[in-house]
Amino acid sequence: MIEQAQSFDFAGSIGIAEIDITPPIGIYNRCWGAATTYTAQWIHMPFYATVMVVGETNPLVIIGMDSVGEFGTRAKESFFQRISATLEIDESQILICASHTHSSPMLVDVDPELPGADLHADYLIELYDKLYLLTIEAASKRQKTLIQSNYGKCDLARNRDLLHEGSYVTGYNPSGEDDDTLFTARLTNEAQETIAVIVNYACHPTTLAWDNDQLSPDYIGSLRETIRKELNVPMIFIQGCSGNLGPAIGFTGDLSIPERHGRQLGFASLSSLENMSLPGTTLVLDEIKKSGADLAVWKEQPSTANETVQFHAGTIRWPIRADLLKSVAINKLLAENPDNADKERLNRKLRIRESIGEGDDMTLYYWVARMGNILIIANGGEAYSKLQVSLRARYPEYTVICANCCRTSYGYVVPEEDYEKPNLYPAWQTPLAVGIFEELYDRCVQKIDSFIKE
Numbered sequence: 001m002i003e004q005a006q007s008f009d010f011a012g013s014i015g016i017a018e019i020d021i022t023p024p025i026g027i028y029n030r031c032w033g034a035a036t037t038y039t040a041q042w043i044h045m046p047f048y049a050t051v052m053v054v055g056e057t058n059p060l061v062i063i064g065m066d067s068v069g070e071f072g073t074r075a076k077e078s079f080f081q082r083i084s085a086t087l088e089i090d091e092s093q094i095l096i097c098a099s100h101t102h103s104s105p106m107l108v109d110v111d112p113e114l115p116g117a118d119l120h121a122d123y124l125i126e127l128y129d130k131l132y133l134l135t136i137e138a139a140s141k142r143q144k145t146l147i148q149s150n151y152g153k154c155d156l157a158r159n160r161d162l163l164h165e166g167s168y169v170t171g172y173n174p175s176g177e178d179d180d181t182l183f184t185a186r187l188t189n190e191a192q193e194t195i196a197v198i199v200n201y202a203c204h205p206t207t208l209a210w211d212n213d214q215l216s217p218d219y220i221g222s223l224r225e226t227i228r229k230e231l232n233v234p235m236i237f238i239q240g241c242s243g244n245l246g247p248a249i250g251f252t253g254d255l256s257i258p259e260r261h262g263r264q265l266g267f268a269s270l271s272s273l274e275n276m277s278l279p280g281t282t283l284v285l286d287e288i289k290k291s292g293a294d295l296a297v298w299k300e301q302p303s304t305a306n307e308t309v310q311f312h313a314g315t316i317r318w319p320i321r322a323d324l325l326k327s328v329a330i331n332k333l334l335a336e337n338p339d340n341a342d343k344e345r346l347n348r349k350l351r352i353r354e355s356i357g358e359g360d361d362m363t364l365y366y367w368v369a370r371m372g373n374i375l376i377i378a379n380g381g382e383a384y385s386k387l388q389v390s391l392r393a394r395y396p397e398y399t400v401i402c403a404n405c406c407r408t409s410y411g412y413v414v415p416e417e418d419y420e421k422p423n424l425y426p427a428w429q430t431p432l433a434v435g436i437f438e439e440l441y442d443r444c445v446q447k448i449d450s451f452i453k454e
Contacts, residue, residue, distance in 0.1 A: 008149045008399045009282075010372030011305035014187065015142035016196045018050040018234040019134045021066065023105050023123050023215055028116035031068060031102050033344030034210035039116040040105075044214040044255055045221030047104070049131060050236045051138040052196070059087060059142075060311055060369060061094045061135055062376075064236040066217040068104045069409035070096060076107070079128035083135055092313035095367060095378055096131075098405040100239045101205040103216035108351065145195065146279055146305055149185040149374055149399040152272030154265050156180075156219070157203035157385075160246040161424060168424040172248040179245060179385040181392065182265070183401055184272040185374070188279040196233050199223065199269050200401045202240025202385055203247060207261055211253025219247070222262020223269070230270055241402045243384040243412050243426055280305070306372030310451045314443060316364045319433040320356065327353050352410050352431055362431060365407065366440060368447040377444050378403035382426070383413035387441060395448065413437050 022043060023029070029040040047066035054060045061083065070076060080091045107124065110117050159176025162169050183200035205218030217224070220237050227235050247261055277283060281300040289295040325333075330350045337343055356362040365380040375398045377391060388402035411430035415437045419427045430436075 008373045009303065009305035010147040010374055011307050012054060012145060012309060012371070013056045013142045014145035014147075015053040015138040015140065016050070016187065016234055017134050017138035017141060018048055019130055020046050021049045021127055021130055022047045024119050025215070026116050027105050027119040027123055027215075028110055028114050029103075029105050029215065030344075031104070031106065032210040033341035036210070037213050038114060040213065040215045042214040044103070044208075044216035045225070047215070047217055048224065049134060050196070050234045051131070051135050052236055053087075053135065053138045053142060054371065055309055056142065058089055059093070059139065060309070061087070061089070062236070063094070063096045063131065063135070064238055065096055065098055065131075066101055066104060066220060067098045068100055068102055068106055069098045069405045070107045070407055073107060073109050073124055075124040075128040079132055082132050086136060087139060090313075092367070093311065095403070096407050097238045097378065097403045098409065099205060099217060099220045099237050100242070100405050100409075101216065101218040101220060103208045103212055103214065103218055144190050146188050147185050147198075147371065147374065148188075148276050148279065149183060149198075150272050150276050151399060152182040152184055152268055152275070153180050154182045154201065154268035156247055156261055156264050157201070157242065157245040158248045159244055160204065161244050161418075161421070167422050170246075170425050171251070172246070176244075179389055181388070182268055182272060183240075183399060184269045186273055186276060186279070192279045194231055194233050196236060197227055197231065197269070197273065198236045198238065198401075199227075199265070200238040200240055200403070201265060202242035202245050202388065202402070202404075204242050204245060205239075205258075206246050207250045207252060207258040208255070209251040209253070212255075214255070216255070216258065219258045219261035219265060222259040223266045224262070226263050226266025227269060238401060238403045239405055241383040241385045241388040241404055243382040243404070243414065245385050308370060308372055310370040310454070312368045312447045314366050314368070314447065316366065316436070316439055316443060317361055318364055318436050318439065319361050320359070320431050321433050324353065324431050325349060326358055348429075355410055356431055362410070364413070364432065364436065364440065366443065367406065368444055368451070370448070370451045373398050374401065375399070375448060376401045376403070378406035379413060379440060380406055380408040381411055381413040381430070381432070382409060383440065384415055384418070384426075384437065386415055387413070387437070390441060391444065394445065413440055
């Protein structure tokens with residue numbers, strides 16, 4: 001007989017801080033192969049970074065940040081070294097989770113000859129200086145905090161692998177399998193005041209595309225405004241496993257569309273928060289009341305939150321696809337091909353190849369953490385939603401946060417069966433050979449099972 005509802009609580013010392021990290025107008029900002037402009041002309045909404053430092057000794061640092069993704073830069077490397085030294089932690093305990101907005105400068109060293117490259121170089125230095133100071137601020141604000149989490153629903157995210165005339169294109173697939181699960185968490189202090197909100201949702205921020213010349217956090221900006229208007233607290237947004245998910249209406253220059261999307265997700269998040277028990281309580285079956293029927297009366301009763309913290313940083317050394325070109329061959333094609341979109345595709349291939357090296361294998365980074373009854377699984381690629389769906393189903397007694405584009409983003413993590421789909425973009429974009437999805441899932445399960453048994 002079930003007499004108590006499941007409580008997804010965690011209690012610990014947590015510090016929160018946020019800062020505006022909006023890039024400057026004029027910065028190099030070309031993220032789309034079909035784009036005709038190279039620099040940002042306006043600012044749609046401000047960009048933010050929010051830091052959460054968990055634990056007093058050997059803390060875990062989680063940063064949610066408006067950006068398309070991270071790559072190796074000197075400024076980034078210096079940031080990790082400084083935080084590691086100041087907080088006396090291993091660099092692997094610093095997780096930067098990119099929102100993955102495609103209306104953001106790529107955090108990569110760019111050719112100094114490109115328009116806006118000087119602003120881009122200065123921005124990288126300024127950005128990681130800000131993140132360092134913000135992390136130290138968050139660490140200084142640590143206080144006893146309760147996290148309560150909940151699953152909700154939002155149908156913004158739709159399958160985007162569309163079979164069209166015998167070949168796959170990237171866009172809304174009305175008959176595809178979606179994942180509408182929304183993770184929301186409320187952080188409260190000892191005075192039961194809400195101090196922050198976590199939103200984990202899987203949907204590519206590709207509402208704005210080649211017709212847009214503005215810097216924008218995409219739908220995350222309006223999501224943040226919606227929550228801030230109601231609660232007046234920082235929000236940490238963590239992009240979920242959205243490799244095959246995006247909005248039905250996207251690839252536009254109409255700024256009202258991401259604003260609508262953000263409000264939709266914001267209202268769903270607020271609804272999920274309203275559905276939670278009061279801080280520090282759980283639902284308990286209080287009595288069976290005789291009436292016209294025998295009525296089960298549930299009431300909110302005090303509960304003790306789980307204070308367990310476990311963390312693992314792992315690597316998977318994996319073969320590179322045999323057909324992935326080396327840098328020399330890509331550069332040759334670039335010299336021969338002036339086409340705008342094809343040239344952009346080749347430049348992306350070159351950037352990936354230079355990042356992973358000229359060898360025959362590469363490293364995928366992943367992280368597994370447990371905070372009480374909350375599991376966090378992050379990876380340095382763009383995993384398909386099957387990963388988070390499978391993990392939620394395997395661990396129903398926990399709420400699960402899955403994060404894509406953590407600390408880096410070299411390619412998609414695609415299930416084995418999808419490699420056979422003709423011209424499927426994630427399958428030909430990724431440098432990772434077939435089988436990586438299944439290996440990542442197995443590694444995460446092994447580590448989670450070991451956490452639970454301890």
